[in-house]
Amino acid sequence: MRDLSRGMKRVGLLLACLVFSAVCYAQSCSLCYTQAASSGKRMIQGLRSGILVLIVPPMFMSVGITVLAYRKRNQFRRDPSGEFSADAW
Numbered sequence: 114m115r116d117l118s119r120g121m122k123r124v125g126l127l128l129a130c131l132v133f134s135a136v137c138y139a140q141s142c143s144l145c146y147t148q149a150a151s152s153g154k155r156m157i158q159g160l161r162s163g164i165l166v167l168i169v170p171p172m173f174m175s176v177g178i179t180v181l182a183y184r185k186r187n188q189f190r191r192d193p194s195g196e197f198s199a200d201a202w
Contacts, residue, residue, distance in 0.1 A: 149160060 149157065152160075
């Protein structure tokens, strides 16, 4: 019963995040929107390229840090022999 209520809370929180995230899309600058809408094909392609340049490098850095943390997660918990010690949890 306790797991069911915890699961229902998580589902409710997820639904709330999905519903209220639509409000975030309305926060764009009207000047930027009109400039992008009135620009030509080259300008729109330049905006798309700029967005990729700003998103892709931080994404790869965060994935790299996550992979390094995952690989090093047990570095300080093992004995030199490679086995777990008796007092390790």
